[in-house]
Amino acid sequence: MAKKKKKQIKVKITSENKCSFCEGAKCCHYVTQEIDTPRSRYEFEHIMWQVLHHGVEVFKDSDKTWYLLMNTSCSKLLPDGRCGIYETRPEICREYSNDWCEYDEPAEDHWLLHFKDYESINNYGKKRFKKWGKSS
Numbered sequence: 159m160a161k162k163k164k165k166q167i168k169v170k171i172t173s174e175n176k177c178s179f180c181e182g183a184k185c186c187h188y189v190t191q192e193i194d195t196p197r198s199r200y201e202f203e204h205i206m207w208q209v210l211h212h213g214v215e216v217f218k219d220s221d222k223t224w225y226l227l228m229n230t231s232c233s234k235l236l237p238d239g240r241c242g243i244y245e246t247r248p249e250i251c252r253e254y255s256n257d258w259c260e261y262d263e264p265a266e267d268h269w270l271l272h273f274k275d276y277e278s279i280n281n282y283g284k285k286r287f288k289k290w291g292k293s294s
């Protein structure tokens with residue numbers, strides 16, 4: 159006897175219900191901090207030191223602002239993806255709009271530069287600086 163096919167109900171994703179479909183709450187797993195635009199070989203080698211650490215990345219956003227990115231989950235994120243301190247969450251969380259967020263598209267798609275490990279910054283440094291990797 160043929161098996162009955164399960165009826166799939168399509169739910170329209172809106173900004174009101176989007177977060178409930180976002181597995182693990184993607185935006186609660188990192189922090190960013192704006193940093194000065196690096197220019198010298200020393201400053202890029204400093205970035206190399208930073209990204210050598212697990213979970214640390216550096217990127218240049220589409221508006222040319224530079225950021226340190228630390229991949230680390232919020233201590234108040236509940237296992238089901240809800241915020242454990244929803245009523246008293248920080249302003250940055252309250253202001254974060256989900257109109258177009260990581261659920262829709264990875265943020266890095268718009269970054270101009272992205273150093274996520276030793277290899278990425280080393281390759282960039284070799285192209286940009288003649289004395290990259292050499293003592294001054």
Ligand code: SF4
Nearest residue numbers: 177180185256259261
């Ligand atoms: S704001 Fe976006 S990334 Fe954050 S939990 Fe909601 S849908 Fe997910």
Ligand code: SF4
Nearest residue numbers: 186232234235241251
């Ligand atoms: S306070 Fe709540 S909304 Fe803000 S990052 Fe933590 S879990 Fe997410």
